[in-house]
Amino acid sequence: MTATTHPRTTSxxxxxxxxxxxxxxxxxxxxxxxxxxxxxxxxxATGPGRDLAGLAALLADGTRAAICLALLDGRAWxxxxxxxxxxVTASTTSEHLGRLxxxxxxxxxxxxxxxxxxxxxxxxxxxxxxxxxxxxxGPPPVRTLRAATASAAMARGRTCYDHLAGRLGVAIADGLTxxxxxxxxxxxxxxxxxxxxxxTTLGVDPATLTAGRRxxxxxxxxxxxxxxxxxxxxxxxxxxxxxxxxxxxPIGAGRAVRLTPAGGAALRxxxxxxxxxxx
Numbered sequence: 009m010t011a012t013t014h015p016r017t018t019s020x021x022x023x024x025x026x027x028x029x030x031x032x033x034x035x036x037x038x039x040x041x042x043x044x045x046x047x048x049x050x051x052x053a054t055g056p057g058r059d060l061a062g063l064a065a066l067l068a069d070g071t072r073a074a075i076c077l078a079l080l081d082g083r084a085w086x087x088x089x090x091x092x093x094x095x096v097t098a099s100t101t102s103e104h105l106g107r108l109x110x111x112x113x114x115x116x117x118x119x120x121x122x123x124x125x126x127x128x129x130x131x132x133x134x135x136x137x138x139x140x141x142x143x144x145x146g147p148p149p150v151r152t153l154r155a156a157t158a159s160a161a162m163a164r165g166r167t168c169y170d171h172l173a174g175r176l177g178v179a180i181a182d183g184l185t186x187x188x189x190x191x192x193x194x195x196x197x198x199x200x201x202x203x204x205x206x207x208t209t210l211g212v213d214p215a216t217l218t219a220g221r222r223x224x225x226x227x228x229x230x231x232x233x234x235x236x237x238x239x240x241x242x243x244x245x246x247x248x249x250x251x252x253x254x255x256x257x258p259i260g261a262g263r264a265v266r267l268t269p270a271g272g273a274a275l276r277x278x279x280x281x282x283x284x285x286x287x
Contacts, residue, residue, distance in 0.1 A: 066111045067139070071096055072104045076113060076127070076136055081263040082169050084117060084124035130222055133169030134239055141231040161264040163232045164286060165256065168263075171243030172250065173230055176267060176286050180246065181238045183279030190238065196227040198242055209278065212245045 067073050074094045079085060085093075091101040105125055108114040113132050117124045127133050165176035172180060184190035189202030198206070203224075206212045217224050219241070226240035238246065250256045255271030258264070267275070272283030 062111065066108060066113060069104065071100070072108055075101075075104060075108065076132075077140070079114070079125070079127045080133055080136060080169055081167055082126075082133075084126040087123055087125070090125070127169065130169060130239070130244070134226065134228060137168050137173070137228055137231065137239075141229040141234070158260075158262070158264065161259050161266070162262070165265045165267060166263040167247065167265060168228060168230075168237070168239070170247060171228070171237070171239050172247045172256070172265070173228070173237050174232055176256075176265070177237030177243075178230055178233045178235045179275070179281055179286060180279065181236055183275070183281045184238065187279055190225065192227075192236070196225055196236070198225045202242075206242060206245065210246070210249050212249065216245055217241045 067076065071094050075090050078090060078093050087101050087105055088098060090105070091098045094101065096104075105114065105116075109116050109125070113128055114125045115128045117126070127136075163174055165172065165174045167173065168177070171177065181190065181192075184202065185192050187201075187205075189199055189205050191197050191199050191202075203214075203217070206217070207214045222244075223240045225238060225242045227236045228239035228243070229235075230237050237243070247256075250271065253270070253274065255268055255274050256265045257268055259266055267283060267286045269287070272287055275281040275283045275286070
């Protein structure tokens with residue numbers, strides 16, 4: 009009697025290529041589902057509601073939000089730099105940049121073979137800073153001494169697109185108010201004395217205060233201090249003069265700036281501000 013043999017069934021575990029293919033398909037499906045949900049929401053909205061929903065959809069993605077916040081330093085970044093910063097692939101970064109440009113939040117410049125992007129204008133920067141403050145972010149987890157040092161530097165002084173923020177920016181706004189140069193009681197505006205101080209004492213060209221559509225002075229809620237610092241054309245010109253005079257210096261490649269000893273002396277002389285907590 010001949011024994012009947014049955015073929016054995018063996019199971020094969022998917023290799024690295026199979027796992028990669030599955031992960032890619034899952035990521036693509038997730039992006040497509042997100043785009044479908046966003047498009048459905050936009051179709052249901054009309055008029056201003058549709059415009060607001062479209063803006064919210066642009067910033068609702070974590071990677072796009074991180075790109076916009078990185079560009080708050082006022083510089084133009086390449087797509088490759090933003091890909092490294094956000095930790096996503098170059099192709100994904102390019103897709104996000106296309107949506108942000110089409111939505112009017114970013115503008116693109118090409119120089120030779122390089123593609124640069126930056127925030128469209130100061131209004132976009134103001135919007136991002138206001139939303140960040142409104143969201144009331146908690147302090148980021150600090151795991152290393154280097155991270156703690158960077159976080160402290162950002163809180164002490166930083167740029168917010170084209171003006172100064174952090175404790176330094178708030179101290180300048182407070183000093184201007186105490187000196188009667190900035191009025192925060194009936195709104196937020198430079199006084200006549202404030203305009204004279206900017207154009208004479210600080211040496212700002214008067215034409216720069218009225219160029220374009222930006223307000224001369226605009227309150228900007230500081231997301232670390234939870235108080236107001238000065239934005240608008242006046243804020244931009246003060247930051248420019250601080251840079252030109254060497255009163256502030258950038259720290260590394262980020263947004264943090266430090267007040268120099270000469271800057272501390274200028275704060276004391278010009279606005280009677282004690283620079284000790286800012287140095």
